[in-house]
Every structure is written in structure tokens, then in C-alpha cells.
Amino acid sequence: MALDANAVQLPLSMLVVFGSAKLLDELFERLGQPGIVGQILAGVMVGPGVLGWIAPNEFLSALAELGVMFLLFRVGLEIKSSELMNTGGTASLVAVLGVAAPFGLGWGLLLLWGHAPIEAAFTGAAMVATSVGITAQVLAAKGLLQHRASKIILGAAVIDDVLGLLILALISSLAKGQVRVLELTITAVLAIGFTAIVATWGTRAVNLVIPPLLRTLKGSEVQFTLAMLLLFSLAVLSVYAGVAAIIGAFMAGMALSENVTHRVHDLTQGVTELLVPFFLVGIGLNLDVAAFASAPTLWLALAVLAAAIVSKFAGCALGAYKLGWPDARRVGVGMIPRGEVGMVVAQLGLSLGLIGQNICAVVVFMSVATTLVAPPFLKLAFRRIGRS
Amino acid sequence: MALDANAVQLPLSMLVVFGSAKLLDELFERLGQPGIVGQILAGVMVGPGVLGWIAPNEFLSALAELGVMFLLFRVGLEIKSSELMNTGGTASLVAVLGVAAPFGLGWGLLLLWGHAPIEAAFTGAAMVATSVGITAQVLAAKGLLQHRASKIILGAAVIDDVLGLLILALISSLAKGQVRVLELTITAVLAIGFTAIVATWGTRAVNLVIPPLLRTLKGSEVQFTLAMLLLFSLAVLSVYAGVAAIIGAFMAGMALSENVTHRVHDLTQGVTELLVPFFLVGIGLNLDVAAFASAPTLWLALAVLAAAIVSKFAGCALGAYKLGWPDARRVGVGMIPRGEVGMVVAQLGLSLGLIGQNICAVVVFMSVATTLVAPPFLKLAFRRIGRS
Numbered sequence: 001m002a003l004d005a006n007a008v009q010l011p012l013s014m015l016v017v018f019g020s021a022k023l024l025d026e027l028f029e030r031l032g033q034p035g036i037v038g039q040i041l042a043g044v045m046v047g048p049g050v051l052g053w054i055a056p057n058e059f060l061s062a063l064a065e066l067g068v069m070f071l072l073f074r075v076g077l078e079i080k081s082s083e084l085m086n087t088g089g090t091a092s093l094v095a096v097l098g099v100a101a102p103f104g105l106g107w108g109l110l111l112l113w114g115h116a117p118i119e120a121a122f123t124g125a126a127m128v129a130t131s132v133g134i135t136a137q138v139l140a141a142k143g144l145l146q147h148r149a150s151k152i153i154l155g156a157a158v159i160d161d162v163l164g165l166l167i168l169a170l171i172s173s174l175a176k177g178q179v180r181v182l183e184l185t186i187t188a189v190l191a192i193g194f195t196a197i198v199a200t201w202g203t204r205a206v207n208l209v210i211p212p213l214l215r216t217l218k219g220s221e222v223q224f225t226l227a228m229l230l231l232f233s234l235a236v237l238s239v240y241a242g243v244a245a246i247i248g249a250f251m252a253g254m255a256l257s258e259n260v261t262h263r264v265h266d267l268t269q270g271v272t273e274l275l276v277p278f279f280l281v282g283i284g285l286n287l288d289v290a291a292f293a294s295a296p297t298l299w300l301a302l303a304v305l306a307a308a309i310v311s312k313f314a315g316c317a318l319g320a321y322k323l324g325w326p327d328a329r330r331v332g333v334g335m336i337p338r339g340e341v342g343m344v345v346a347q348l349g350l351s352l353g354l355i356g357q358n359i360c361a362v363v364v365f366m367s368v369a370t371t372l373v374a375p376p377f378l379k380l381a382f383r384r385i386g387r388s
Numbered sequence: 389m390a391l392d393a394n395a396v397q398l399p400l401s402m403l404v405v406f407g408s409a410k411l412l413d414e415l416f417e418r419l420g421q422p423g424i425v426g427q428i429l430a431g432v433m434v435g436p437g438v439l440g441w442i443a444p445n446e447f448l449s450a451l452a453e454l455g456v457m458f459l460l461f462r463v464g465l466e467i468k469s470s471e472l473m474n475t476g477g478t479a480s481l482v483a484v485l486g487v488a489a490p491f492g493l494g495w496g497l498l499l500l501w502g503h504a505p506i507e508a509a510f511t512g513a514a515m516v517a518t519s520v521g522i523t524a525q526v527l528a529a530k531g532l533l534q535h536r537a538s539k540i541i542l543g544a545a546v547i548d549d550v551l552g553l554l555i556l557a558l559i560s561s562l563a564k565g566q567v568r569v570l571e572l573t574i575t576a577v578l579a580i581g582f583t584a585i586v587a588t589w590g591t592r593a594v595n596l597v598i599p600p601l602l603r604t605l606k607g608s609e610v611q612f613t614l615a616m617l618l619l620f621s622l623a624v625l626s627v628y629a630g631v632a633a634i635i636g637a638f639m640a641g642m643a644l645s646e647n648v649t650h651r652v653h654d655l656t657q658g659v660t661e662l663l664v665p666f667f668l669v670g671i672g673l674n675l676d677v678a679a680f681a682s683a684p685t686l687w688l689a690l691a692v693l694a695a696a697i698v699s700k701f702a703g704c705a706l707g708a709y710k711l712g713w714p715d716a717r718r719v720g721v722g723m724i725p726r727g728e729v730g731m732v733v734a735q736l737g738l739s740l741g742l743i744g745q746n747i748c749a750v751v752v753f754m755s756v757a758t759t760l761v762a763p764p765f766l767k768l769a770f771r772r773i774g775r776s
Contacts, residue, residue, distance in 0.1 A: 270658030
């Protein structure tokens with residue numbers, strides 16, 4: 001029996017989000033465009049800006065967050081950490097230049113536009129964040145995760161996340177009027193140390209612990225259960241260490257990559273298939289179309305967008321110049337999307353009072369637009385490689 | 389980067405719920421007890437009553453609801469609707485007697501205990517609801533879904549849900565002081581009509597629609613996508629028709645059972661494995677241990693529990709007498725758990741002002757306790773059949 005008026009909400013919002021995402025995905029693929037762009041636009045369409053069928057809410061954002069965690073976990077399952085460590089030098093250079101260029105350009109642009117120094121710096125920080133989820137989804141869907149450029153992108157995205165944390169911490173403490181050097185150092189050591197330790201010894205620890213557990217435990221689907229526990233544990237620990245939960249999820253996948261069964265792959269894939277549309281639609285849902293009715297805001301948004309694309313591409317491609325132009329271009333394009341990370345930084349700045357409502361809308365626009373722009377570029381950069 | 393203080397909440401609550409469920413599951417299996425009981429008790433333990441690590445919240449209850457929807461969808465995938473229809477006569481008798489006996493006994497008991505007629509009637513109605521999720525999980529885990537008694541239980545549970553709806557609608561309108569016959573008739577026709585039509589023609593409709601769609605659509609995992617769309621659509625429609633979303637999910641599974649691939653099974657299984665612990669822990673989370681500090685409430689709770697167990701068992705076993713004692717006993721035991729359904733009815737009664745806080749606590753206790761009692765009885769009733 002359907003007991004109350006709210007009983008329909010859950011299945012209905014599942015249907016609207018999942019259904020609209022898959023519908024526009026199919027439509028875009030048929031038009032020769034990346035389906036992922038269709039899914040994000042589905043969010044814009046069903047969201048408050050256009051049709052107004054669905055508003056962002058706590059449940060949907062939780063599903064979105066779970067979705068991107070599972071997405072990166074699944075990507076991690078296909079990458080050996082040793083392979084990622086081998087790209088370390090290039091990935092670090094890509095990350096550093098890919099952080100410095102957008103930060104500098106964003107900061108300068110906003111200062112030129114007449115904004116306060118702290119607002120300008122915060123906008124620059126919001127332009128730093130790479131959403132690896134979008135690129136990972138495109139690469140995974142095309143079977144390109146084993147490509148050299150893909151591994152550089154993933155490695156750089158992890159380092160990028162840590163650098164983004166440090167910049168934000170620095171600006172927040174600047175905004176409070178005092179730079180606490182000790183606090184910042186602890187933040188840096190914790191984030192870098194945690195990431196380095198898990199990436200270096202994660203696989204070995206898993207190889208030590210999992211096989212005896214598998215022999216001992218009695219339940220069904222024990223491998224999957226252990227994989228989930230590792231995923232959630234590393235997500236929790238990474239948040240405590242200051243890095244994003246999805247970085248922990250990615251490292252959990254990598255740690256398992258060498259001795260995971262086909263069964264775990266399949267079961268994880270089910271969760272990912274169900275939840276990734278919620279991540280993509282969630283990005284579109286947050287775009288506030290109404291904010292761009294004012295012409296100055298629109299022009300600023302377009303300028304910030306151009307700066308965000310050019311600076312990230314140039315910085316990252318330069319960092320990867322050693323690989324030659326084709327791969328450097330792939331890396332540059334792959335780092336462009338800011339996705340959910342840029343949006344969360346914008347919300348944070350707003351809540352701290354460091355940026356105004358219109359700058360927040362501009363950053364959200366930049367995040368969504370870079371995310372929409374990247375997949376077609378990626379498709380172009382990787383053409384004649386991978387499936388379809 | 390972990391951007392705000394709440395970033396840890398999502399992975400942490402996933403870890404606590406999933407981890408505690410799996411831990412107690414393992415422990416109970418090792419002690420020769422049903423793991424499902426361990427998972428429900430994990431909810432009692434981490435919940436507000438004992439450790440207080442987690443409180444029921446909107447996100448967790450949404451995951452729980454999704455979990456039981458996927459559970460019944462997966463069970464439906466293993467049952468052909470034609471097989472279920474064949475059990476129709478017996479299943480109907482089981483449902484009717486299994487609804488009449490608890491309702492009558494509950495009503496009478498509360499009247500004898502000195503409660504108001506409307507409160508007594510509502511408590512009786514709350515004792516009617518069968519949570520098929522628990523039994524389905526036990527039977528599925530032991531590979532017993534193909535057993536004759538299992539199919540009767542599933543068929544009876546569907547009819548039981550419709551009957552429960554009608555009783556609740558009747559009592560609610562009695563409470564408002566007027567019985568609107570037309571409204572009740574429409575409710576009945578809609579619920580019965582929807583269920584009968586989907587059960588009868590669902591498979592045929594799916595066989596007509598799905599194959600051409602599969603030939604046309606381009607995306608990856610198209611079969612899984614279509615299965616999810618059917619699942620959410622039927623869940624939505626069943627709520628509009630007045631029956632529970634899980635009944636729609638179950639019928640979606642049945643409609644697909646004849647031409648679903650192994651791949652869809654595996655992907656669905658991943659979601660189910662992840663989410664079912666949230667359903668089970670969610671049941672335990674809602675038990676308010678503190679309410680039973682008062683002796684009269686405790687005695688009433690025990691009396692209601694005894695009445696709920698005896699009446700459901702006797703009614704359903706009597707309905708299945710034609711099958712002989714072993715199967716009649718299995719059916720009777722399988723219908724005992726009230727689980728989440730009883731709890732939702734209790735909440736509804738409280739919000740309508742038809743029952744008091746202490747009766748609400750009693751009904752929740754009855755719901756949890758019948759759910760804990762059923763798995764060991766089921767194990768006993770089905771011993772020497774099925775795996776492990």
C-alpha cells in the first residue's frame with residue numbers, strides 16, 4: 001500500500017533523473033555528440049532553470065556524490081598504482097602548471113574587472129579545481145583508460161586536488177587576516193602524506209590483508225563486501241586528511257586493481273551505471289540560468305570561461321610537452337572540466353562571505369560550461385583511438 | 389580537497405551502516421543464526437537506542453527504500469508471472485485469512501486492554517501488513533525462490549498489500565466520521581485493477597516493446613537501462629494506483645523475468661548487495677528502546693507481538709492447508725515479518741492522531757520483533773531444502 005503523499009517522490013525523482021539523462025544521452029549520441037553532454041544538459045532542462053520538474057535536494061546530491069565516488073572507484077580498478085607512480089614526474093608538472101595558470105589568470109582578470117583582491121583570489125582558486133569525474137567517464141566509456149595520456153590525467157588530477165586544498169586553505173586564512181603557517185604546514189603534510197602513503201603501499205597492504213580474509217569469511221559476495229568497506233574507509237580517511245572523498249575512492253580502486261575478480265567489476269559496474277547519471281544531471285541542476293539576465297554578469301562569465309579553458313589547457317599541455325603535441329593536447333583537454341568541484345568551491349566562498357552572489361553564479365557557469373566543452377574536445381583529441 | 393565539515397558525513401554513514409551490517413551478519417552466521425537478524429540488530433546497536441552513532445535521516449531512509457525496491461525487483465526477476473498466477477487461488481486464501489486473523493485479534497486485544505475503538509482498529513490494521521522483503525531476502529539467499537511455498541508467499545504478499553490498503557482507507561474514512569463508499573470503491577478498483585493488469589499482461593508487453601528498443605538504441609548497457617526505467621516507472625504507477633512502490637518493483641522484475649540477460653542480473657545484484665543492508669539496518673534504527681521503560685507498555689508490546697505472530701501464522705497456514713502441513717507451515721512462517729510496512733503504518737497513525745505515542749512504539753516494536761523472529765523459523769521450516 002502506498003501510505004503517504006510523499007511515497008511517490010523517491011521513485012518519481014529516480015525516474016525523472018535517470019530517464020531524462022538516458023534520453024538525452026541517446027539523442028546526443030545519435031547527433032554524433034558526446035552522450036555525457038546530453039546528460040548534463042538533461043539536468044539543466046529538468047531543473048529549476050527550464051522545466052522545473054526537479055530542484056536540487058539533499059537526497060539527489062548525496063546520490064550524485066555516491067555516483068562520482070563509484071565512478072572513480074571503478075576507474076581506479078583499471079589502473080595499477082605502480083603505473084600511475086611511473087607518470088609521477090610529468091603528472092606533477094602538469095598539475096602544478098595546470099593550477100598556477102588558471103589561478104593567476106583568474107585572479108588577474110577579476111582584479112582588472114574591478115573586484116576586491118580577496119574575491120579575485122578566491123575566484124582564481126575556484127578556477128583551479130579539476131573535476132576528473134567527467135574526463136574519467138569519457139575515457140572509461142571509450143576504453144581509453146590504459147592510454148598514456150589518460151594515466152597522466154588521472155595522476156595530475158590527484159595532485160591537483162591536493163594543490164587546490166592548499167590554495168583554498170591559504171586564501172581562507174588570508175581572508176581571516178592572519179596566515180597561520182603551522183596550521184597550513186600540518187594541512188599540507190597530512191594531505192600529501194596520506195595520498196602518497198596510500199598510493200605507494202595501498203596495493204601491498206591489500207595483498208596482505210584481503211586473501212586471508214577471503215579464506216576466513218563466510219558470507220556471500222565477500223569480495224564485493226570487502227571492496228565496499230575499503231572504498232568507504234579510504235573515502236572517510238581522505239576527507240579527514242583534507243583531500244576529497246573521491247580521491248580516496250580512486251585510491252581504493254587502485255589498491256584493489258591487481259587482485260580484484262571479474263565479479264567485483266560487474267557488481268560495481270551495476271552501482272556505477274545506476275548512479276553516474278545522478279552525478280551528471282546534478283551538475284546541470286545547479287546551473288542558475290536567471291543570473292545571466294544582467295549583461296555585465298554575462299560578459300564576466302564569458303571572460304572567466306575563456307580564461308578557465310585557455311589557462312588550464314595551456315598550463316597542462318605545457319606540463320606534458322615532453323610527450324609530444326598529440327598527447328600534450330589530450331592531457332590539456334582532459335583537465336579542462338571543473339564540474340562539481342568548482343561549484344562546491346563557489347558555494348563555500350559564498351557561505352564564507354568571500355565572494356558575492358553574482359561571482360558565485362559566474363563560477364558555477366564556468367564549472368558547468370567547462371564540463372560541457374571538454375567531452376567534444378576529448379573526442380576530437382582521441383579520435384582514431386579507442387572504441388567508437 | 390575536502391571542502392566542508394559535512395564532507396565526511398556521506399562516506400562515514402555509508403561505512404558505519406554497511407560495515408556494522410556486514411560485521412553482525414558474519415557474527416550471526418558463525419553462531420548458526422540467520423545473518424539477516426544480525427543486520428537488523430546492527431541497526432538497533434548503531435542507532436539512537438544504544439551506541440547513538442547514527443540517527444534515522446532522510447538520506448538513509450531513501451537508501452533503505454531503494455534497497456527494498458531493488459531487493460523485490462531482483463526477486464521478481466527469478467519468478468515468472470505465469471507461475472505466480474497459477475498459485476492465485478491458494479495465495480488469495482492465504483492473504484485473506486492472513487489479513488483477517490491479525491486484524492481481528494489485534495482489534496480485540498486493544499479493546500480488551502481498554503483502548504478507544506478507533507485506536508484498536510488502527511493497531512489491528514498495522515498488524516495486517518506483511519513485509520515480504522525480509523522473507524524474500526532469506527529465501528533468495530538460500531536459493532529457495534523456486535519452491536512452491538515461496539511462490540505462494542510472494543503471491544499472497546502482493547494481495548496482502550492491496551488488502552492492507554483497503555483496510556487502512558476504510559479506517560481512515562471511519563475516523564473522519566463518514567464512509568465515502570464511492571471513494572473506497574475507486575481505491576479498490578484502481579489498486580486491484582492495476583495489479584491484475586500488470587501481473588497478467590506485463591510480460592507480454594515487455595516482450596513486445598523491449599526487443600525492438602534493443603535493436604534501435606545505441607548506448608552501452610541498454611538492457612540494464614531499460615530494466616531500470618521499467619522498475620522506476622512501475623514503482624511510480626503503483627504508488628499512484630495506491631499500492632506500494634515495492635509491489636511495482638516486484639512486478640517489473642517479473643515482467644522482465646522471461647527475457648532478461650545474465651548481465652542485467654549481475655548489475656542489479658551489485659545495487660542490491662550495496663543497498664539491502666541499508667534496508668535491514670534501517671528497520672533496527674527505528675526501534676526506540678527507551679519507550680519500554682514503562683511496564684504496562686512493555687506488557688502490551690509483548691501481548692501484541694504474540695498476537696501478531698500467532699494470528700498471522702495461523703491465518704496463513706490455514707489458508708495453505710491444501711498443500712499439507714510442511715508447506716502450510718512454511719507459508720505461515722514466511723508471512724510473519726511486518727518490517728518496514730508496520731512501522732510506516734504506525735507513523736501514519738501517529739501523524740493522523742489516530743494512535744498515541746505509546747501505541748506507535750508498541751507497533752514499531754511488533755514490526756521489528758516479528759521481523760527478527762521470522763528468519764530462524766524460516767530456516768527451521770525449510771531445513772534440508774536449499775543451499776546451506
